[in-house]
Amino acid sequence: xxxxxxxxxxxxxxRDGSHAVRHQFTTDQxxxxxxxxxxxxxxxxxxxxxxxxGGSSFNYGFSHTSEMELLRVAVDTATSxxxxxxxxxxxxxKDDLRxxxxxxxxxxxxxxxxxxxxxxxxxxxLAKESGMExxxxxxxxxxxxxxxxxEQAKKMESYGADCVYVVDSAGAMTMDxxxxxxxxxxxxxxxxxxxxxxxxxxxxxxxxxxxxxEGADQIDACTTGLGAGAGNCPTEVLVAxxxxxxxxxxxxxxAMMDAAQDAVRPIQPEMGVIDRDGLMLGYAGVYGSFLLHxxxxxxxxxxxxxxxxxxxxxRGMVGGQEDMIIDVALELKREGARVR
Ligand SMILES: C[C@H](O)CC(=O)C(=O)O
Ligand SMILES: [Mn+2]
Numbered sequence: 001x002x003x004x005x006x007x008x009x010x011x012x013x014x015r016d017g018s019h020a021v022r023h024q025f026t027t028d029q030x031x032x033x034x035x036x037x038x039x040x041x042x043x044x045x046x047x048x049x050x051x052x053x054g055g056s057s058f059n060y061g062f063s064h065t066s067e068m069e070l071l072r073v074a075v076d077t078a079t080s081x082x083x084x085x086x087x088x089x090x091x092x093x094k095d096d097l098r099x100x101x102x103x104x105x106x107x108x109x110x111x112x113x114x115x116x117x118x119x120x121x122x123x124x125x126l127a128k129e130s131g132m133e134x135x136x137x138x139x140x141x142x143x144x145x146x147x148x149x150x151e152q153a154k155k156m157e158s159y160g161a162d163c164v165y166v167v168d169s170a171g172a173m174t175m176d177x178x179x180x181x182x183x184x185x186x187x188x189x190x191x192x193x194x195x196x197x198x199x200x201x202x203x204x205x206x207x208x209x210x211x212x213x214e215g216a217d218q219i220d221a222c223t224t225g226l227g228a229g230a231g232n233c234p235t236e237v238l239v240a241x242x243x244x245x246x247x248x249x250x251x252x253x254x255a256m257m258d259a260a261q262d263a264v265r266p267i268q269p270e271m272g273v274i275d276r277d278g279l280m281l282g283y284a285g286v287y288g289s290f291l292l293h294x295x296x297x298x299x300x301x302x303x304x305x306x307x308x309x310x311x312x313x314x315r316g317m318v319g320g321q322e323d324m325i326i327d328v329a330l331e332l333k334r335e336g337a338r339v340r
Pocket of ligand 1: 016050051052088111139140167168169170196228288289319
């Protein structure tokens with residue numbers, strides 16, 4: 001790991017963390033969290049419904065407050081941080097991106113399943129036309145080989161992405177798998193490479209640092225780890241670990257600890273523990289945001305959450321297939337048998 005290199009940190013508490021609070025963030029909470037992160041020197045702060053612009057819906061969960069209103073508060077509060085949005089083609093529409101740019105979002109992260117980069121072409125182009133930095137975000141990257149991921153990353157690069165992300169949505173990758181994907185993408189593209197890690201196997205910080213060692217230029221984290229599943233790479237832990245390792249983040253370690261303790265812990269519904277269901281996400285390779293849906297189906301149909309998650313992993317379910325969680329729970333209930 002080089003002491004001279006630095007990476008750009010994106011804090012996604014107010015987007016990935018939206019899953020953990022069932023999309024109930026308020027304007028006051030956004031003001032408090034953005035203020036604390038901005039004071040700490042976090043360069044990019046993402047604010048959107050957990051499933052991206054337009055995510056507030058029956059399928060993904062309704063937001064407490066419109067994300068455009070939250071975005072406005074974030075832009076008004078930040079003094080130096082740039083505000084980012086997440087956009088999943090099909091969940092959001094082009095007007096959402098335009099509106100976000102008008103409000104003042106500076107970074108658009110266009111997310112697709114790792115085999116579907118081609119659906120991002122027009123949205124990456126629109127983000128650039130609207131004056132935003134465009135980031136390609138390849139979700140569930142554990143599901144394909146490094147070679148196949150490279151093909152998808154190159155597509156995003158060819159559409160104009162300024163950075164391409166390897167995203168461990170299921171927190172399912174061990175260090176070797178994560179490093180192999182980052183190294184392969186890094187050597188194949190001329191744009192920046194970013195990483196987004198979930199902590200279901202307790203490897204998010206280690207994986208992020210390993211990715212940095214392979215050349216990652218941008219790293220995502222969430223304060224206190226607040227995020228889908230068992231949470232994300234915790235920002236304050238990543239920042240402190242980098243400070244000890246001589247890696248430049250530009251973030252003040254003490255101020256970041258304060259942001260975690262004083263701004264985010266008070267709104268955290270549960271501690272980010274890796275309980276049996278969170279662990280099962282990483283073990284079975286299941287999309288982090290499926291956790292709360294699976295828990296609900298478990299309560300409703302009397303089937304162990306782990307059995308539902310294991311079966312979802314076996315079937316290779318991906319984001320957008322949330323409705324299948326109920327089908328799987330019902331099937332398991334009908335079978336009356338465990339699938340382990
Ligand atoms: C829409 C997802 O929640 C994006 C994400 O954070 C991931 O895939 O992980
Ligand atoms: Mn995530």
